[in-house]
Amino acid sequence: LLQLQEYSMTVFFRQQWRDHRLSFGPYADPVTLNYKQISDIWIPDSFFRNEKDAKLHKITVPNRLISVTRVGTVTYSQRLTLTLSCQLDLRSYPMDNQTCYIYIET
Structure with a gap:
């Protein structure tokens, strides 16, 4: 018995990349x-x-929050609070073990 369910979590979603255009003093x-300055920076x-x-x-x-290092690492x-879908396999319920994934794309 497969069933689509959902789960919720609050996370700090952090991303890091290098933008050489933002490098400054050694x-x-x-x-x-x-x-308020975040809209001035490219974000994936x-x-x-x-x-x-x-x-x-x-x-x-x-x-x-956004920070920039001298070499342009952003x-x-x-x-975020996310509600995500997860497909559950309930054939062994209540002795089951479920794994739910977070799929992130850009």
Whole structure:
């Protein structure tokens, strides 16, 4: 008996990439940008393929952080609550063991 179910979780989704256009001084410390400046930086268009619902946390401000190192390494983090689908095999219920995956694509 296969059944499509869902599960929810709150995560900090972090991505990191290098953008040489953002490199700066050889002895400078990493720069943390304000959440209002995020729209000025290229960000990968990542999504959750098995997502049924998602919410970006915005209390008291959007829970997003972006920092840039001197060599142009960008770290982007955002807090999300996700509801994801998962196909369950209930043939051995209640002695079953389920594995649900998070499918992320760009």
